Structure formats: C-alpha cells, structure tokens
Amino acid sequence: MDDLYHDYNFSYEDHTHLCEKADVRAFAGLFLPTVYTLCLLVGIAGNALVVVVYGVHKRLRSMSDAFVTQLAAADLMLLFTLPFRAAAAALGWELGEVVCKTLSACYTINFACCMLLLACISLDRCRVVACEHGQLLWRTFSRRHCWKISTAVWATAFALGEEVNS
Numbered sequence: 001m002d003d004l005y006h007d008y009n010f011s012y013e014d015h016t017h018l019c020e021k022a023d024v025r026a027f028a029g030l031f032l033p034t035v036y037t038l039c040l041l042v043g044i045a046g047n048a049l050v051v052v053v054y055g056v057h058k059r060l061r062s063m064s065d066a067f068v069t070q071l072a073a074a075d076l077m078l079l080f081t082l083p084f085r086a087a088a089a090a091l092g093w094e095l096g097e098v099v100c101k102t103l104s105a106c107y108t109i110n111f112a113c114c115m116l117l118l119a120c121i122s123l124d125r126c127r128v129v130a131c132e133h134g135q136l137l138w139r140t141f142s143r144r145h146c147w148k149i150s151t152a153v154w155a156t157a158f159a160l161g162e163e164v165n166s
Contacts, residue, residue, distance in 0.1 A: 028089050032089035033086035033089055036082040036083070037082075040079055043075060043082075044079055047073075048072075048076065051069055051076070054068060054069040062124065062143065063146045064121050064124045064125065066150065067120045067124065067146075068121065070117055070150060070153075070154075071113075071118070074110050077110055078107065080106075081103045081107065084099070084103055104164070108161040108164045109161035110157075112160040113157035116153040116157060117153060120149060120153060
C-alpha cells in the first residue's frame with residue numbers, strides 16, 4: 001500500500017506552465033466582452049420592459065409589484081457597469097481608481113439591494129398567505145408602508161456599498 005503513495009510527490013516547480021495565464025487572459029479578452037454584450041442587450045431589454053410595464057402602464061397593485069419594479073431598476077444599474085467590465089477584460093483596467101471604486105460600489109449596492117428586495121418579496125408573500133388565514137400581526141406590513149420599506153432597503157444597500165469601498 002505504501003508503494004502507491006510514495007511515487008506521487010507533486011511540486012509546482014516541476015510544472016511552471018500551470019501558473020502561466022497568458023492563454024487564459026487571451027481567451028477571457030475575447031469571451032467576456034461577448035458574453036457581457038449579450039447580457040447587456042438582453043438585460044436592458046428585459047428589465048426596461050419590466051419597469052415600463054409595471055411602472056408606467058400598470059398601476060402597482062401589490063407590494064410585490066413595487067419590489068419587482070425596484071429589482072429591475074437595481075439590475076439596470078448593474079447592467080450599465082458591464083461595458084466597463086468588458087473593456088477591462090479586453091484591454092486591462094485603464095480608467096483609474098475612482099471609476100474602479102464606483103463600479104465596485106455599484107456591484108455591492110446591486111447585490112445588497114437585490115437580496116433585500118427578494119427578502120421583501122418573500123415577506124410580502126408570507127403576509128398575503130397569513131392575512132388569508134386571519135393572522136392580524138402581518139397586517140401592519142401593508143402597501144401603505146411600501147415606500148418606507150423601499151427607502152430602508154435602498155439606504156441599507158447604499159450604506160453597504162459605501163462601507164465596502166471605503
């Protein structure tokens with residue numbers, strides 16, 4: 001049994017080609033801009049459609065409708081960072097530290113905002129189910145409080161975005 005294991009000593013010095021990343025960077029320089037462009041086009045079309053349908057042509061009837069509209073708006077914010085990321089993948093980062101921190105903050109804000117909005121949608125669905133079963137506790141979390149909840153979500157997301165990038 002010992003003969004099986006003593007011949008398998010692995011050292012990175014014997015395989016320096018594993019740490020060379022020129023081929024990976026060349027592939028990423030072509031692949032990532034293409035994928036980011038597709039995501040940008042499909043994402044803008046889909047999220048803009050959600051914002052237009054829910055926000056303009058349809059009166060928001062539930063809290064979930066408002067949260068879904070805000071979720072689409074948060075996703076649009078992230079999508080507008082993709083051209084910068086595509087250029088960085090193809091050419092390297094040349095836009096300086098301020099733009100880098102701004103894009104990083106947008107990513108963090110989007111992530112936090114989307115997670116919080118998804119939690120709000122889940123709570124709203126729980127509220128709907130609980131109210132149908134007569135539980136009065138959930139009635140305080142209602143549509144008239146939607147703007148307060150949304151403001152708290154966005155403020156928390158912005159605070160987290162600032163905290164991470166400071």
